[in-house]
Amino acid sequence: MRSRSIRATEGMLTLGLLAQVLVPAVSGAPQTGNATRPEAAPSGEAQALPGGAGALAGEYVCRSMGSHPCDTQTTISLRDDGTWGWRYFSGEYQLARGQVTFKGVGLGAWGPAVVGPGTLTFTSGGQKVIFQKPSSAPPSLAGSYVCATAPGGCQTRLAIAIQSDGTWSWGAQRGSYSIVGGQVKFTGLSSGPAGWGLANFSRGSLIFRSGDGSAEWRKQ
Numbered sequence: 001m002r003s004r005s006i007r008a009t010e011g012m013l014t015l016g017l018l019a020q021v022l023v024p025a026v027s028g029a030p031q032t033g034n035a036t037r038p039e040a041a042p043s044g045e046a047q048a049l050p051g052g053a054g055a056l057a058g059e060y061v062c063r064s065m066g067s068h069p070c071d072t073q074t075t076i077s078l079r080d081d082g083t084w085g086w087r088y089f090s091g092e093y094q095l096a097r098g099q100v101t102f103k104g105v106g107l108g109a110w111g112p113a114v115v116g117p118g119t120l121t122f123t124s125g126g127q128k129v130i131f132q133k134p135s136s137a138p139p140s141l142a143g144s145y146v147c148a149t150a151p152g153g154c155q156t157r158l159a160i161a162i163q164s165d166g167t168w169s170w171g172a173q174r175g176s177y178s179i180v181g182g183q184v185k186f187t188g189l190s191s192g193p194a195g196w197g198l199a200n201f202s203r204g205s206l207i208f209r210s211g212d213g214s215a216e217w218r219k220q
Contacts, residue, residue: 056095058133060120063180063198066127070185070197076107076120076131134178134185138201139164141184143219145206150215160193160206160217168193 057080062070077085084093084102091104099112100120113120118133142164147154158171168177168186175188184201188194196215199206204219 056100056115060131060133061178061180061185063119063130063132063185065129132180134180135182137164137166137177137179137184140204141201143204145217145219148205148216148218151210151213154215159220 057078060076060078062074064070074087078093078100079085082092082094084091084104084107086107089104089106091102091106091108093100093102093107095101095115099114101112102108102110110122111124113122113131118135120131122129122131142162144159144161146159147156161169162177163169166176166178168175168188170192173189173192175186175192175194177184177186179185180198182200183198184206185198186193186196193199193208196208197210199208199217201207206217208215208217
């Protein structure tokens, strides 16, 4: 039991901010400020999933962590057989009164998630951590983008190349991308586009926002 507890805690700590939001529920450690443990799901028998388990099943990627951008690229997988997967953890899930309850080490310690249109929302300490199913990318997204403006000026001439097959490249870096909440989410090394946060796509430009300002990459 001690070994499983240590593995679960270490798995959560690797997620940086996600750990700050949700680890108190995992470890049972005292919470500071106004932080509170997520409320338990309403009592009652588990309900059949609307339209079958397939209506909820799918891959969910992190969209936001409270007022902060996501710092994890790990997806939550909900399968149509009623099981879930996250990193090296797995278990079963049930739907009751609009909330999903996860059983098992890992997600089971996060508390219930409210089900929205293609979203799972976890709450702790008044902060919402939202995971969302990706949507299809518009055909116009594919192309090469070069830095046009950035806080302190552009520091690179390398173009971000976005392919229609869901992959991207920037110099020697490679990865995949998805559309989450109408924004582009890059997956890959954090030293490149994947570490710059979600990008808005508008009028042939990718716009990354940070605490220092906005950076615009324009399509060539």
